[in-house]
Amino acid sequence: MRLFNIILGVAVTGILGFFGIKEVLADPAYFFALLLGGLTRGSIYALIALGYTMVYGIIELINFAHGEIYMIGAMTALIVSTVLGLWGWNSAVIVILAFVFAIFYSCAYGFTVEKIAYKPLRTAPRLSALISAIGMSLFLQNYVMLAQTPGFLPFESLIPDFEFWEPFADIITSVEMTIIATTVIVMILLGILIKFTRIGKAMRATAQDQIMASLVGINVNRVISTTFVVGSATAAIGGVLIACHVGQINFYIGFLAGLKAFIAAVLGGIGSIPGAVLGSLVLGISESLFTGYFWSEYEDVFAFVILVIILIFRPSGILGRNETSKV
Amino acid sequence: MKSFFKTLALALLILIGFTAPSFAGDTIKIGVAGVISGDLAPYGISSVRGVEIAVDDLNAKGGILGKKVELLIGDDVCKPEVAVNVATKLVSDGAQMIVGHVCSGCTIAANKIYKDAGLLVISPASTNNDLTLKGEQPNFFRTISYDGAQADLMTSFVKNNLHAKKVALIHDKGDYGKGQMELARKYFGKLGGVEIVLFEGITTGAVDFSAIVQKIKRSKADVTMWGGYHSDASKIVALLKKKRVKTTFFGGDGIYGSEFVALAGKYGDGVYATGPNETSSNPLHIALTKKHQKKYNEDPGTFFFNAYACVQALANAAEKAGSLDYTKMRAALFANKIDSPIGRIGFDKNGDVVGAGFSVYQVQNGKYVQVN
DSSP states (O other): OHHHHHHHHHHHHHHHHHHHHHHHHHOHHHHHHHHHHHHHHHHHHHHHHHHHHHHHHHHOOOOTTHHHHHHHHHHHHHHHHHHHHHHTOOHHHHHHHHHHHHHHHHHHHHHHHIIIIIGGGTTSOHHHHHHHHHHHHHHHHHHHHHHSOSSOEEOOOSSOOOGGGGGGTTTSOHHHHHHHHHHHHHHHHHHHHHHHSHHHHHHHHHHHOHHHHHHTTOOHHHHHHHHHHHHHHHHHHHHHHHHHHHOEEOTTHHHHHHHHHHHHHHHHOTTOHHHHHHHHHHHHHHHHHHHHHSOGGGHHHHHHHHHHHHHHHOTTOSSOOOOOOOO | OHHHHHHHHHHHHHHHHHHHHHHSSSEEEEEEEEOOSSTTHHHHHHHHHHHHHHHHHHHHTTOBTTBEEEEEEEEOTTOHHHHHHHHHHHHHTTOSEEEOOSSHHHHHHHHHHHHHHTOEEEESSOOOHHHHHTSOOTTEEESSOOTTHHHHHHHHHHHHTSOOSEEEEEEOSSHHHHHHHHHHHHHHHHHOSOEEEEEEEOOTTOSOOHHHHHHHHHHTOSEEEEESOHHHHHHHHHHHHHTTOOOEEEEOTTSOSHHHHHHHGGGOTTOEEEEEOOOTTOHHHHHHHHHHHHHHSSOOOTTHHHHHHHHHHHHHHHHHHTSOOHHHHHHHHHHOOEEETTEEEEEOTTSOEESSSEEEEEEETTEEEEOO
8 A cells, every 4th residue: 555655656746747847948937937926825825824833733723713813914904004194104104003003903802812712612622612713703704894894995015116126026026025034034933932932932831731731830821822912913914914915905805815824734734833834835836836837727626635635645744743642 | 273362361361460450549559578576576677667657758748650659568477488478468469569578588489479470679678699699580679788798899899999919818717707708708709810828717815816917927918808806806907017917907897896996006007897888977867767766766777777768769760760660660770879868879780789788998097987
């Protein structure tokens, strides 16, 4: 069986590789444009996937409301930037304040959602918390729809088109560059937070065993709250940047983006920070190449096919730990 | 020989029998048929009301050819088999011209009866392509655009006005968007001379469309046609501009409106779209809306204005022809234009309305401006 898998894998890779190289050599510029597009798309997924994977890593909960936190971040930035723009403030100040407010509001929502919807269910079966998460997601969507508008709102990009970059803007725009750079920075900062700080150590301890962690004096509730706040902050940054890239938002943007980011997190190995980024990039780039060389109609189908294939060979994702069940 | 005369006499008798009603009586009878009960009733009712108000106006001015107009109303419940019965009844009751039906299936079924009886039919609502384009219904006219009218207009504009050699057709995989692009593909096939270099569907609401934009760039399409709504369209338009793809963006009525312009912002300028003709500033349109509100206490329904125009067209043709003769009236319908609440309309050689329906617009300085 194992041999069969290997032979199948080699054969498929060989065939794809042969046609792939032929296509790439025929038009290398096109290939790199698709690759860069995929990189941007992957970075977009990654900014959202990081929050998913952090929360899952600590309390093994799929926080379905995460996409909505991302949407709230974008909405807050839109409101702040519109109001400040009307007051005629300096655009650099607007950008900073829009980010600050977006992060603040998203964190507040993330913190509150955890306290209301997940904390009371911490000892309940996992399914209850999952349903609670879906309920929270629907609630937030409808709340924003009623409080704001069901229609699309134009989102004027907060990131200017850098002049020095103009000659290359047809290859990759300033916003796309900012997104890729931010993803890398956020990933590194999160890595440092988890590896080298006191709270990071507490997070890792909580992830391993909540009861044991509390026995050695870690305030588990505080650690979990912090995780939600940090995750929400990354979602808010993602929300603002992606809205700048897309140019419009509505109450529903969190759903599709959240779904794709979730797939990416599972693909990379849910619970792993580098895994979320790697999974997002694999998903983004393969979607982009598939659209470019095959049919965009089946882009989503292809995303799920990749997910299924990778989970068959590596059930815990690309960088996921192979956990043996503890007795 | 004797039997030949017998047959001839019989035939003549039958002929007289058929044509007798049109000479008899001192009123002119217009048959109105459509769906007036059931789920789709609002459509038929709006059309009946249009005819009623038009006939009131007509009678107030002295009717057609000096005779008052009388209405015969039939309900086909949007079922072709019922429509045939309704048609037979209208003909035997002496209807001299028909406004109807509403559902295309009913119109197709019923028109066999009307055609044999030599009656002119004019529909305010049936949009099926085959009714006029097949050329099998010479007695049939309509005051509404046919299903393919928009695709037809788009494709001929792309070929003749934008002089495109290569087009990319992109849609959102939905019934409306994909259907529109499939029609466009069909019409390009008929037109010839334009190569379709790309036919693709995209995922609506996706965070990033750069792959499809690169694909459009690689295809070197002169014009990118879009079947879908304004939200996805504005994302693609913005990205096309940012990536400096030299292609003209052209959408259907799904992107016609201020919502698209607001979303696309500075990237929207230069985009083409087809949209329904502007009629709300038409004085007759305003007057009729008020009349309808006064009589029925609500705003006019979907086909109200089209139905009003049907009666206007028939009355005008009869006056111009000077009689109710089929051939003369038919010629008069083709030859004359009328000022109706849906614009100044006439009919093309197929019996399709000209002057109402769709126009091409372009975004110029943040506003849609009519260009054709």
